[in-house]
Amino acid sequence: xxxxxxxxxxxxxxxxxxxxQALSDVQVVHLCDLIPERxxxxxxxxxxxxxxxxxxxxxxxxxxxxxxxCTDHASHAQIVVDALxxxxxxxxxxxxxxVPADLKRMCDTAKxxxxxxxxxxxxxxxxxxxxTLKQMVAxxxxxxxxxxxxxxxxxxxxxxxxxxxxxGTFAGEGGGILINQAIxxxxxxxxxxxxxxxxxxxxxxxxxxxxxxxEDTAAFVMEFKSGVFGTVVATNSAAVEWRSFLSxxxxxxxxxxxxxxxxxxxxxxxxxAKEVEAALTVKNDTPVVGKKYYGVGHTxxxxxVIDAIREHxxxxxxxxxxxxxxxxxxxxxxxxxxxxxxxxxxxx
Ligand SMILES: NC(=O)c1ccc[n+]([C@@H]2O[C@H](COP(=O)([O-])OP(=O)(O)OC[C@H]3O[C@@H](n4cnc5c(N)ncnc54)[C@H](O)[C@@H]3O)[C@@H](O)[C@H]2O)c1
Numbered sequence: 001x002x003x004x005x006x007x008x009x010x011x012x013x014x015x016x017x018x019x020x021q022a023l024s025d026v027q028v029v030h031l032c033d034l035i036p037e038r039x040x041x042x043x044x045x046x047x048x049x050x051x052x053x054x055x056x057x058x059x060x061x062x063x064x065x066x067x068x069x070c071t072d073h074a075s076h077a078q079i080v081v082d083a084l085x086x087x088x089x090x091x092x093x094x095x096x097x098x099v100p101a102d103l104k105r106m107c108d109t110a111k112x113x114x115x116x117x118x119x120x121x122x123x124x125x126x127x128x129x130x131x132t133l134k135q136m137v138a139x140x141x142x143x144x145x146x147x148x149x150x151x152x153x154x155x156x157x158x159x160x161x162x163x164x165x166x167x168g169t170f171a172g173e174g175g176g177i178l179i180n181q182a183i184x185x186x187x188x189x190x191x192x193x194x195x196x197x198x199x200x201x202x203x204x205x206x207x208x209x210x211x212x213x214x215e216d217t218a219a220f221v222m223e224f225k226s227g228v229f230g231t232v233v234a235t236n237s238a239a240v241e242w243r244s245f246l247s248x249x250x251x252x253x254x255x256x257x258x259x260x261x262x263x264x265x266x267x268x269x270x271x272x273a274k275e276v277e278a279a280l281t282v283k284n285d286t287p288v289v290g291k292k293y294y295g296v297g298h299t300x301x302x303x304x305v306i307d308a309i310r311e312h313x314x315x316x317x318x319x320x321x322x323x324x325x326x327x328x329x330x331x332x333x334x335x336x337x338x339x340x341x342x343x344x345x346x347x348x
Pocket of ligand 1: 010032034054073094164
């Protein structure tokens with residue numbers, strides 16, 4: 001039996017609890033939140049008796065093997081470092097941290113504890129169509145990848161930002177659209193096309209003036225280590241709830257992929273275009289815990305973390321790999337602040 005503790009009992013916590021409860025020989029035994037009513041509410045709903053308000057008490061619980069960190073971005077680094085130093089396996093929600101120094105501390109501590117599994121949540125990597133896309137790119141189905149363009153739109157209202165003190169602040173969230181929402185799709189770019197070498201960016205607060213300190217809109221041009229060119233435009237001031245639109249330009253085949261569904265595939269071979277479209281059209285009836293756009297990946301990612309613990313191996317998304325997606329966001333902020341091209345660092 002692997003026993004889990006959850007630190008942070010807000011919006012995302014039920015997705016972790018239900019993810020663990022769906023797995024065999026896994027039990028959630030301890031919940032923690034600064035606000036006791038939040039841990040009590042989830043404890044009653046999911047049958048978890050042990051609750052605390054200080055995460056150090058959860059980390060001192062000898063029953064807990066694995067900790068899910070589901071708090072705001074600013075608290076992630078200290079909790080992950082303390083969890084690893086307390087001998088707990090750890091899985092931390094995105095974004096791994098708020099600033100580059102957070103990422104370094106987390107990765108250095110994880111490296112000092114090779115006996116422990118340390119992972120960062122990027123559940124869209126476990127979405128079946130995204131896995132297929134990665135395999136097809138690697139297999140050369142698109143020919144040489146020339147360029148990728150990502151347009152990501154969602155809507156975060158003033159009410160959303162006013163709901164919790166940490167949202168929309170540099171000190172609590174570390175950024176806006178990029179570090180919280182678009183980060184899922186930036187991680188997918190890294191997952192499918194590899195690491196980014198450098199970028200040049202602009203950010204703006206277009207529609208949340210006086211409400212948030214951070215960006216609601218960003219645009220950047222990037223060069224992948226492979227030589228592929230890319231552009232990203234992202235905003236949370238849009239008229240849609242959540243829409244990712246990826247355009248992949250290959251020498252053999254071009255793809256337009258919207259909300260992880262192929263909407264247009266065209267290339268030199270009509271037969272290949274049909275084959276790729278069919279492979280990417282994955283019907284998935286698995287119920288989503290939380291918002292629909294979270295997708296179905298959390299349970300599979302948590303299952304991978306549990307298997308990694310049992311098999312004494314690295315998880316599919318190591319903490320260093322997850323840190324590299326946060327580092328990409330932070331490089332965008334650096335470029336926007338100082339102007340000009342910025343190299344994207346690597347924590348792996
Ligand atoms: N993967 C996804 O699709 C997804 C979706 C939503 C949120 N998230 C991420 O999950 C994390 C939490 O987001 P949320 O929307 O659930 O936030 P939230 O504000 O709803 O919940 C966070 C909870 O953590 C508690 N908390 C903060 N510091 C704490 C501490 N030191 N000890 C104990 N409890 C503490 C707060 O009281 C709050 O209840 C963020 O990193 C966010 O980016 C991920």
